[in-house]
Amino acid sequence: MQKKILLSKVFRQSLEQHANEQSPHEACAILLGTLNDNTWETTDIFLTENIDKSEVNFTISNEQLIEGYTMAEDKGLDVVGIFHSHPNSQPSPSNTDTKFMRGNPVPWIIYSGITKEMKAYLLDSDLIQIPIE
Ligand SMILES: [Zn+2]
Structure with missing residues (x-):
């Protein structure tokens, strides 16, 4: 089965708004x-x-990372993605992103402030783009 991430329109809109803010x-x-x-x-x-x-x-503080993982655990959920924005560049992973993707093998969603697109990537053995549905 093809790898993909499901992200509702409402979530996409709030991530986009967060990025714009x-x-x-x-x-x-x-x-x-x-x-x-x-x-x-x-x-x-x-x-x-x-x-x-x-x-x-970008760096998420240890406090907020712990808060996120605790929230997931309390709700019986997993961390299924890391989102960040590129205000002034394309929605593709930078070298730094790729480095951190190795330690965080979940989909990475990147929003571009230029193209207004949201794209998802996964680093298995190779870096692949996966659909957002
Ligand atoms: Zn980045």
Whole structure:
């Protein structure tokens, strides 16, 4: 079965809004949900703060990471994705993103402030783009 991530229109809109509000800094969020048959289904989103306050990087604080994972555990969910925005570049992973994707093998969703597109990537052995439905 083809790998994909399910992200409702409502969630996409709030992620987009979060990205626009944080612009020109990168915005970030943790997606929670379930994984079945290569499909990551998003059922909750946790908007986080980019403590780097950077236009080209993002870092989620340890406190918020723990909060996200605790929230997932309390609801019986998994972390199904990491979201961040690229205010001034294409929605594709930077070298730094690819490096961190190795340690976080869930779909990475990137929103571009330029193209207004949202794309999802997964790093298995190779970097692949997966559909967002
Ligand atoms: Zn990035």
